[in-house]
Each structure stands twice: as C-alpha cells, then as structure tokens.
Amino acid sequence: MANEPLLMIPGPVMLHPRVLKAMSKQMINHRDKAFSEIYDECRSTLQYVLNTKNDTYVLTGSGSCAMEAAVSNLVKGDRVVSIVNGKFGERFRDIALRYGTVESLEFEWGTPIDLKKVEDALAKGAKVVTMVHNETSAGVKNPAEEVGRLARKYDALFVLDCITSAGGDLVEVDRWGVDIAVTGAQKCLGAPSGLSSVSVSRKAWDSMVKNPPYYMDLKKYKKSAEAERSETPYTPSITLFYGMLEAMRIIREETMEKRIARHRKGAEGVRAAMKALGLELYPVTDEHTVLSNTVTAVKLPGGVTDKDLRGTMKSDDGVAIAGGQDRLKGRIFRIPTMNAFTEADMARTLGSLENALIKLNALDKGKKNAGVEAFRKVFNG
Amino acid sequence: MANEPLLMIPGPVMLHPRVLKAMSKQMINHRDKAFSEIYDECRSTLQYVLNTKNDTYVLTGSGSCAMEAAVSNLVKGDRVVSIVNGKFGERFRDIALRYGTVESLEFEWGTPIDLKKVEDALAKGAKVVTMVHNETSAGVKNPAEEVGRLARKYDALFVLDCITSAGGDLVEVDRWGVDIAVTGAQKCLGAPSGLSSVSVSRKAWDSMVKNPPYYMDLKKYKKSAEAERSETPYTPSITLFYGMLEAMRIIREETMEKRIARHRKGAEGVRAAMKALGLELYPVTDEHTVLSNTVTAVKLPGGVTDKDLRGTMKSDDGVAIAGGQDRLKGRIFRIPTMNAFTEADMARTLGSLENALIKLNALDKGKKNAGVEAFRKVFNG
Numbered sequence: 104m105a106n107e108p109l110l111m112i113p114g115p116v117m118l119h120p121r122v123l124k125a126m127s128k129q130m131i132n133h134r135d136k137a138f139s140e141i142y143d144e145c146r147s148t149l150q151y152v153l154n155t156k157n158d159t160y161v162l163t164g165s166g167s168c169a170m171e172a173a174v175s176n177l178v179k180g181d182r183v184v185s186i187v188n189g190k191f192g193e194r195f196r197d198i199a200l201r202y203g204t205v206e207s208l209e210f211e212w213g214t215p216i217d218l219k220k221v222e223d224a225l226a227k228g229a230k231v232v233t234m235v236h237n238e239t240s241a242g243v244k245n246p247a248e249e250v251g252r253l254a255r256k257y258d259a260l261f262v263l264d265c266i267t268s269a270g271g272d273l274v275e276v277d278r279w280g281v282d283i284a285v286t287g288a289q290k291c292l293g294a295p296s297g298l299s300s301v302s303v304s305r306k307a308w309d310s311m312v313k314n315p316p317y318y319m320d321l322k323k324y325k326k327s328a329e330a331e332r333s334e335t336p337y338t339p340s341i342t343l344f345y346g347m348l349e350a351m352r353i354i355r356e357e358t359m360e361k362r363i364a365r366h367r368k369g370a371e372g373v374r375a376a377m378k379a380l381g382l383e384l385y386p387v388t389d390e391h392t393v394l395s396n397t398v399t400a401v402k403l404p405g406g407v408t409d410k411d412l413r414g415t416m417k418s419d420d421g422v423a424i425a426g427g428q429d430r431l432k433g434r435i436f437r438i439p440t441m442n443a444f445t446e447a448d449m450a451r452t453l454g455s456l457e458n459a460l461i462k463l464n465a466l467d468k469g470k471k472n473a474g475v476e477a478f479r480k481v482f483n484g
Numbered sequence: 485m486a487n488e489p490l491l492m493i494p495g496p497v498m499l500h501p502r503v504l505k506a507m508s509k510q511m512i513n514h515r516d517k518a519f520s521e522i523y524d525e526c527r528s529t530l531q532y533v534l535n536t537k538n539d540t541y542v543l544t545g546s547g548s549c550a551m552e553a554a555v556s557n558l559v560k561g562d563r564v565v566s567i568v569n570g571k572f573g574e575r576f577r578d579i580a581l582r583y584g585t586v587e588s589l590e591f592e593w594g595t596p597i598d599l600k601k602v603e604d605a606l607a608k609g610a611k612v613v614t615m616v617h618n619e620t621s622a623g624v625k626n627p628a629e630e631v632g633r634l635a636r637k638y639d640a641l642f643v644l645d646c647i648t649s650a651g652g653d654l655v656e657v658d659r660w661g662v663d664i665a666v667t668g669a670q671k672c673l674g675a676p677s678g679l680s681s682v683s684v685s686r687k688a689w690d691s692m693v694k695n696p697p698y699y700m701d702l703k704k705y706k707k708s709a710e711a712e713r714s715e716t717p718y719t720p721s722i723t724l725f726y727g728m729l730e731a732m733r734i735i736r737e738e739t740m741e742k743r744i745a746r747h748r749k750g751a752e753g754v755r756a757a758m759k760a761l762g763l764e765l766y767p768v769t770d771e772h773t774v775l776s777n778t779v780t781a782v783k784l785p786g787g788v789t790d791k792d793l794r795g796t797m798k799s800d801d802g803v804a805i806a807g808g809q810d811r812l813k814g815r816i817f818r819i820p821t822m823n824a825f826t827e828a829d830m831a832r833t834l835g836s837l838e839n840a841l842i843k844l845n846a847l848d849k850g851k852k853n854a855g856v857e858a859f860r861k862v863f864n865g
Binding site: 110112114115116118127129130131133163164165167171197297314317318337338339340341346 | 491493495496497498499504505507508509510511512513514516544545546547548549552556578579582668670676677678679695697698699700718719720721722723724727804
C-alpha cells in the first residue's frame with residue numbers, strides 16, 4: 104500500500120510475508136531432527152546460491168561475525184593482504200588487523216581496484232587475501248574472478264565477502280576459487296538479519312589455525328554438522344532459521360538465473376532513472392569499473408543536503424532510502440535493488456525521489472516521472 | 485491443547501503468543517529511532533532483571549557468544565580461575581583457555597563447589613574468576629554472593645553466567661559485585677534464542693584488554709550505545725529484538741518478585757513430585773547444596789533407559805523433556821521450570837512422566853497422579 108512505509112535500504116531488506124509468517128512459529132528442540140532438516144536445507148540452498156560444493160555453515164550472528172569467523176580461523180600472525188575500496192573492505196581489514204600482519208591495499212571508495220597492485224602484494228607472500236565482492240558503501244562490484252586467479256597463482260587463500268551479492272548477483276565460489284565465502288542473511292537472500300554463513304574449501308580446512316575465537320570456531324561447526332544428526336555447536340536462533348528456510352525456498356522457486364536477471368535489470372533501471380533526472384552516479388567510472396547490481400550510489404545534487412532529501416522522501420511519501428556512510432555521509436544517497444523488490448516498489452521510490460527533488464528546487468517540474476519512466480523501460484525491456 | 489507438542493527443555497523455552505506475534509512484524513532500519521527505543525527498553529529491563537545499574541548490551545549471538553565476549557574483553561594471557569561443576573562451567577573454562585592461563589577448579593557435576601578451594605586459588609592472584617550461576621546440566625545453583633565476596637577480597641573480576649537464572653531466579657549483580665553478568669534470551673527471560681547480553685561494571689571497563697574479537701568488542705557496543713541515538717555496532721537481528729521487547733514487557737507486567745516466587749514454587753513442586761514418585765534427584769545433596777529453581781535433574785530409575793522414558797513421553801503424549809548431557813547422558817532426565825510455564829503445563833508433563841514410568845514397569849499403577857498431586861499441592865500452597 105502506498106501509505107505503508109517502504110524500507111529501501113541495502114539491508115535489512117523488507118521480508119516476504121511468507122518469511123514473516125514463518126517466524127511466528129513456536130520453538131522446537133534444536134537437537135531434534137526437525138531442526139536438522141531446516142539446517143540442511145538452508146545449507147544446501149546456500150551451496151546452490153554460491154555455486155559451490157564446499158561445506159557451508161550458518162552462524163547465529165550478523166555478517167561481521169561470519170567475516171571474523173573467516174579471518175580468525177585462517178590467520179594467526181600470518182600476512183594478510185586486504186583490498187579496500189569502501190567501508191566493508193575497511194571492516195575486513197580491521198578484523199584482519201586483530202589476527203595478523205596486514206598489507207592494506209587502499210583505493211578511494213568506489214574506484215576500481217588495481218590488479219597490478221594486488222599481484223605485487225601477493226607476490227611478496229601472503230596467507231590470505233580479503234576482498235568485498237559487492238561494496239555496498241560505494242555501489243561497485245569488485246573483480247572476484249581475477250583476484251581468485253591471483254590468489255591461486257601465489258598460493259594465498261581467498262576470502263570473499265559476498266554479503267550483498269549472494270542471492271542477487273552471480274557468485275561462483277568454486278570456479279573463482281573462493282576459499283571462504285561469507286554471506287549475510289538480510290540482503291539479497293531475503294532472510295532476517297541475525298544469521299550469516301561461510302562456505303569453506305578443502306584448502307581452507309587444511310590451513311586452519313588452532314584456537315580461533317570459540318564461538319566462531321569452524322571446526323566445531325563442521326563437527327556438529329557431521330554428527331549423526333546435523334546440528335549447530337551452540338543454540339541457534341530457531342526463529343531466524345524458520346525465516347531463512349522460507350527465504351531459501353523462495354529463491355529456489357524463482358531460480359537464481361531469474362533472480363540475477365531481475366536484480367541486474369533493477370540496477371540498470373535505477374541507473375537509467377538517475378540519468379534521466381540528470382543525477383550523477385558516485386563511482387568513478389573508467390574501463391575497469393563494474394557497477395553493483397544490488398545497490399546504486401548517487402551523488403547528492405548541489406545545494407541538496409542528505410537530511411533534506413531523505414527527510415522529505417520519508418516524511419512526504421514514507422519511503423526510506425539510504426544515505427552515505429562514514430566519509431560519504433552527506434555526499435551520496437543509495438538505492439538498493441535487493442531481494443523481493445517489485446516494479447511498484449521501485450516506481451514508488453523513484454517517484455518519491457522526483458517529488459523531493461522538485462520540492463527542493465533541484466529538479467524541473469517538467470521532469471516529473473522521467474525517472475520512473477526510464478526505470479520501467481529498462482526493467483521491462 | 486493437550487495434543488499439541490509441549491516443549492519442556494531448559495531452553496529454548498516455548499514462547500508466549502505475544503512474543504511470537506511480535507516476530508512477524510516487518511523490518512525497520514536499525515539506525516532509526518524506532519530501533520533505538522526497542523534497544524533501550526530491552527537494556528533497561530535487563531538492568532531491572534539483574535538488579536544492576538551497570539551498562540548492559542544485547543548481542544546478536546547465542547549465550548556462548550556473550551560468555552566469550554565477557555572473557556575475551558578481560559583476559560589476554562592473564563590468570564583465570566574457572567569454577568566447574570557442570571557442562572557450562574566447562575564451557576566457560578574452555579573459552580578462558582583460549583585467552584589466558586586457567587586454573588580449572590573442578591568438582592563432580594552437580595556437587596557443591598568448595599569455597600575454600602576457590603579462596604586458595606584466588607589468593608594466588610587471578611585477574612578473573614568465572615562461574616555459572618545456575619548449572620542447568622546438573623540442576624544446581626552456585627553461591628554467587630560468596631564467590632563475589634572472595635573476588636572482591638582478592639581483587640579479581642567476577643564473571644558470572646546467569647543464562648539460566650536471569651528472569652527466573654534472584655540475580656543481584658550490584659550487591660554481589662558481578663563485573664560481567666551474562667544472559668541468554670531463550671531461557672527464563674522468555675525471549676527467542678539468538679540474543680544474549682552482558683552487563684559491565686566500572687571495574688570491568690577499567691580492565692579491558694586491547695583487541696578482543698572484533699564482533700565481541702564491548703568497547704564498540706558501549707560507543708554505539710552512547711551515540712546520539714543508541715544503536716548496535718553491527719546489524720542486529722531486528723526480528724529477535726521485536727520478540728525480546730515483548731518478553732521484557734511481560735516480565736515487567738508480572739514483576740520479578742512474582743516471577744521468582746513462581747519459578748521457585750514450580751521447582752519445589754517438581755521436587756515434591758519426584759519424591760512422591762520415588763525418584764531420586766541427581767545432585768549430591770549436603771549442607772552446601774542449593775538446588776536450581778529453574779531446572780530439576782533426576783536420576784533415571786533402574787532399568788529405564790533415556791530413550792525409553794523420553795521416547796515414550798514424546799510419542800504417547802507429545803511431551804518433550806530433556807535428557808542428560810555429555811557424561812550425564814543416559815543417567816538423568818531434566819524438567820525445567822522456566823519462563824511462562826503454567827500449572828497445566830507442569831501437570832501434563834508430570835502426568836506424562838507417570839504414564840511412561842507405569843508403561844515401563846518402573847512405577848506402580850496405584851501411584852498414578854501422585855506426582856501431579858504433589859506438584860499441585862506445593863505450587864498452589
């Protein structure tokens with residue numbers, strides 16, 4: 104309904120009514136078969152989403168918990184190369200700093216990473232290279248396949264944050280050689296926040312350190328998952344698993360192929376809308392730039408503050424989009440195309456953006472609907 | 485309804501319909517005021533439950549995550565005294581072993597701890613002493629007040645696991661001098677599994693180590709909670725917070741005073757029922773023994789296997805009680821009195837136990853209802 108709030112931030116995403124309904128079910132014993140079945144179905148669907156045969160485990164914790172699980176199980180004083188071109192790349196680096204010696208390869212947020220520099224850093228020898236696949240903070244996608252190739256060449260373990268790509272964009276863990284892929288539930292997977300996952304390669308298993316943090320000890324997850332009846336080492340959030348199971352089923356029903364196509368068209372449509380409204384994307388685009396298919400980052404037009412724009416959209420139309428984070432605060436706004444978004448959601452969001460820009464004298468009245476129409480044309484094209 | 489499954493395990497507990505309903509609400513932005521209000525109400529209710537003015541924080545993670553947060557923020561190579569008389573005491577020790585040098589003070593599961601030995605260990609100097617307040621695995625309560633006194637005497641930090649006492653039994657964090665008290669949501673608090681909390685004293689803040697695990701870094705929780713608008717450092721599970729908020733309100737409505745009395749009578753009633761049925765409690769009772777008010781551990785009668793007893797109760801009556809864990813597997817069964825249990829729940833559970841024992845030739849037919857009646861007499865007395 105037009106008057107209900109529309110949450111259009113890059114996670115937590117709005118959840119499908121089926122997912123919400125599932126979460127009002129009564130508790131079961133997490134050591135019973137009924138829970139094992141839920142756990143296993145979630146894990147096998149994650150394998151489908153990530154295109155991997157690697158073991159996957161679901162942690163009760165947010166994406167940062169799984170990011171730290173990945174790093175802390177592989178690194179103890181070892182050298183890590185962390186690729187940083189946004190807020191979440193920084194987070195991965197900050198986590199790595201707690202466990203190893205880190206070479207932080209920094210590129211301005213939203214600019215393409217320089218593969219030559221990655222190769223130089225790996226050539227010096229590193230146990231692990233960390234990268235964020237889809238950098239939500241800046242609206243760009245990083246070259247996972249290419250970095251995977253370099254990691255193999257220099258025998259480093261490749262740890263990839265797929266938190267905002269998995270379920271919405273193509274992730275090929277096995278083909279790219281991702282040793283640990285991290286996901287979060289509340290983005291393109293359409294599941295509730297509070298669960299995250301890791302997939303673990305054979306090579307990663309062979310390289311595990313002793314005594315990582317207890318709660319994140321992946322060997323314990325493996326042992327529990329391989330018990331007579333698969334389970335989690337610590338009490339899982341049963342409610343969230345109910346929600347995740349339903350989200351996984353929705354993904355299977357739609358198929359990843361159609362899902363990726365829908366996300367891609369959604370993002371292309373938003374970009375077309377921005378162009379039609381005379382707005383500039385944030386990422387610095389050169390021949391290496393790959394824009395994100397799950398979130399679009401846009402520069403705030405001159406004279407319009409973040410508070411004005413997002414405040415007006417929210418108060419006038421009930422539409423909540425995202426602002427910039429940290430150094431991009433007050434400089435950009437972000438529109439996600441994640442999970443179950445529909446043409447109507449996007450039209451409402453873009454229509455609200457147009458209304459606000461007109462009200463703030465940042466868009467000519469004659470341009471009303473230009474963004475929405477450009478979106479529809481691409482999305483339905 | 486009599487035919488619906490009745491989950492009677494010491495967590496996850498069955499949730500109140502209000503809690504379940506709350507968890508089917510749509511997502512909100514975790515950086516908005518609406519979330520801050522939920523977070524703050526949960527935190528202040530936890531202070532009420534724990535009788536403390538200390539800061540409290542809610543982690544998206546299960547109880548083990550909060551246990552590790554407590555230890556890992558205080559210990560880096562330091563000496564820790566871990567008091568162990570059950571499975572969860574062992575867990576605390578195992579966590580401590582990853583961060584410091586541990587003196588493990590071990591007592592047979594379910595036997596009272598020896599305060600003299602605790603004093604001797606603390607007299608040698610220790611930064612931290614860990615203990616489990618209510619040892620669910622064995623049905624005993626440990627002397628928190630006395631250990632708190634010893635901790636102060638020898639200037640050690642007192643870390644107490646209140647996961648299965650908070651919300652159901654008296655916990656006096658400030659009076660006992662608990663520096664970090666840990667709770668879990670899915671026990672006597674009546675909230676969904678997947679959230680946990682810590683309360684942190686001034687002294688604990690002054691003793692924090694550098695660079696604990698990133699996801700558990702309490703300084704980050706403090707900073708986020710003290711921001712202009714209180715928030716969590718990482719994306720919280722919004723769904724679980726909806727549930728927890730409702731559970732916290734139910735606690736306020738009942739009042740802790742009445743809640744503790746109800747739990748106490750529930751456990752006393754179960755003990756009376758066991759006596760009436762000729763069953764023996766598991767804990768070794770001497771003058772130091774304090775039995776748990778939230779779970780009762782009972783020896784399996786001779787000739788009855790765990791599978792027989794719990795299997796019969798489940799298949800015949802849909803009642804699921806808990807067995808023993810680890811070394812107590814096959815030796816005991818456990819009946820919780822946690823959260824919203826009613827007289828009817830307990831009568832159904834005890835009636836099912838009687839039925840199963842009679843069926844398994846471990847109880848005289850004439851004793852049918854003896855347990856239920858003994859329970860009712862105490863519970864309503």
